[in-house]
Amino acid sequence: MKRLLQKVFPLSIVALLFFVSGCTLLFLGGGAVIDHSNKREIITWKVTKINPGTKVTIIDQQDNSQDGVYIGFRLQKKEKYAQRYQQARQNLKPQTALPAINQTIHLVLTDGKEETGLLQSFGYDRLYVTTPETGKRRVILFAQLQAIRSEDGAAIDTETLQTLIRSHKIPVQYLLQFRVGDRIKTIYPEDIKYVRYTHTPNTGKIAGLLAGIAVDGLIVLSLQQAPAETSTQEGG
Numbered sequence: 347m348k349r350l351l352q353k354v355f356p357l358s359i360v361a362l363l364f365f366v367s368g369c370t371l372l373f374l375g376g377g378a379v380i381d382h383s384n385k386r387e388i389i390t391w392k393v394t395k396i397n398p399g400t401k402v403t404i405i406d407q408q409d410n411s412q413d414g415v416y417i418g419f420r421l422q423k424k425e426k427y428a429q430r431y432q433q434a435r436q437n438l439k440p441q442t443a444l445p446a447i448n449q450t451i452h453l454v455l456t457d458g459k460e461e462t463g464l465l466q467s468f469g470y471d472r473l474y475v476t477t478p479e480t481g482k483r484r485v486i487l488f489a490q491l492q493a494i495r496s497e498d499g500a501a502i503d504t505e506t507l508q509t510l511i512r513s514h515k516i517p518v519q520y521l522l523q524f525r526v527g528d529r530i531k532t533i534y535p536e537d538i539k540y541v542r543y544t545h546t547p548n549t550g551k552i553a554g555l556l557a558g559i560a561v562d563g564l565i566v567l568s569l570q571q572a573p574a575e576t577s578t579q580e581g582g
Contacts, residue, residue, distance in 0.1 A: 387540050388540060389512075390538045400416045403542040414524035415524060427517070434515060450464055462478065465494075472486060488504050
């Protein structure tokens with residue numbers, strides 16, 4: 347009899363644990379389904395804000411799609427970028443007079459100060475310059491910048507710069523990298539129409555887990571109270 351109880355008791359404990367945790371498992375599974383289906387589409391200039399390692403679907407300008415994992419971005423070689431940028435300058439003339447690479451520009455900052463640098467390249471939310479005296483590379487965020495002005499006095503405000511960059515009329519120096527299958531694929535941002543990815547991963551799982559634990563807690567509480575109520579009724 348003792349051996350039988352030793353065998354049955356653990357099984358009953360497991361069954362009880364499974365019963366009281368059933369809602370947690372159920373809600374957790376429902377949250378996982380929500381996470382999987384919670385897809386978001388973003389345009390190219392926001393891709394760099396995705397966390398590296400995120401699974402994505404890449405849609406190119408011809409509406410072809412392929413699945414991969416976003417790795418991040420790297421800066422394109424200076425010579426290649428300079429060629430693409432020069433072509434963009436020609437395309438934008440005479441409406442917009444962009445300064446040339448390595449040309450001196452005056453940076454009009456939002457705090458009223460003005461600095462000088464040699465233009466190197468653009469990013470989606472920044473530009474890169476080098477200091478004339480030292481050659482040190484610097485990053486100027488558009489949030490700190492009001493406008494840039496060339497030596498000849500031609501000025502472009504930050505809002506216009508961002509509009510031209512986000513529409514890829516001014517190229518960025520970024521090259522986006524994805525793992526597609528067993529290889530690394532490098533893509534020009536302007537070749538991508540948009541990217542689809544799972545937004546706020548694991549949010550559904552967390553919400554489901556908390557809801558399930560709350561329900562299971564109520565079940566356990568009711569099971570604990572039930573014997574006490576029965577004893578009271580019998581004693582009366």
